[in-house]
Amino acid sequence: MDERETDPMVPTVLRVRSRRRDGPQVWTLELDAGAIERTGFAAGQFNMLTAFGIGEVPISFSGDPAQPQRIVHTIRAVGPVSGALTRLGAGAALAVRGPFGTGWPMREAAGRDVVLIAGGLGLAPLRPALYQLLAERSRYGRITLLYGTRSPQEILFRREIDSWRKRTDLMIDVTVDHAVQPWQGHVGVVTALIARARFDPGRTVALICGPEIMMRFAAEALGTAGVANGAIYLSMERSMSCGIGSCGHCQFGGLFICRDGPVIPYDLLREPLRVREL
């Protein structure tokens, strides 16, 4: 067996198959998985991506777990590494380590209503879960996607959202923080959509991904609606580095986000999230 398949610190060089703009400063890269196709990934996991000569960053999978030959990452250009990654065109090379971390609780969600709450770029790590939910639709109860973002211009995966809206077995509500005409949709915070959503709180699993403060408010709103903290899962983000819980860069209280997360139930996060600068 190749050393790259056994040592998580050894990267694999992959090439970009395609690059698509998905919003202001946001690009989706599709990579040829090549030899690591058989590794696969779980919805919610992440890879460490290296832009050669610049650095390495953790990026969640945003593609379909049923298509491991296509490794898809949606990246916002916010720093030197992510900026360089978003500039890679078709055929360009980058290095990949992974997959790392815990995935969304797809097994626990079976037979229950599922509420996905995404904020901004947080829709990208939730998309693999939604692909899986829809592919195995009969295994789940009501499925609801609540998505909040900054403005109508910054809605991710717009065409896909439009196609999802046509489904009768999926409820989608999108809201933006502010808008100018001709936007006719919701305006306001994503937590306001929770009260309008239909789900049975006693048999609901909630998946939340977005800015930490938004996730905290969303989790509290779900708790107020009757969803147990242990049934609410957040995708956390810290400065993941090694990816295997060794270096300590992503330590969050007693947790290492790269190894114990990024997907963690809210009952383990509620108290540490109240600690400033943790």
Next chain:
Amino acid sequence: MEGLEQILAEHPFFAGFDPAYAHLLGSCAKNVRFDPGRYLLQQGAPADQFYLLRHGRVALELSGPGRGTVTFQTLGPGELVGVSWLVPPYRWTYDAKALELVRAISIDAACLRGKSEADHDLGYEMMKRFMPVLIQRLQAARLQLLDVYGARG
């Protein structure tokens, strides 16, 4: 009037409201409708009524030089439009426009203020219902102000 009292009693904002108060409130209320694009209230105008939405959605808007008109919140059935009637100077601080056909109950604010002054129990009951709305909107405004979905998000 009995029909209106019934509608008031069934509106989520008045869930569990004392029927006696619903009767008092009914004398200050009337059914209204707004076609798409019409304004329920406009910035600077006297806040002499508020609306309980039954059907349709409403955009709360602010306009400013060079920025055009910005929608900062939309409201729908079961929600209320207008809180400035509660405190002096009783003037609207934003516009509220019907995004689609809106049916609502309009409550005469001066009438309700008068009844609340005369019956503080009613006034306190109204405050208990308005305060959560105000706090929710304040929290929402804080989150929007933080711009959490910006580049750091």
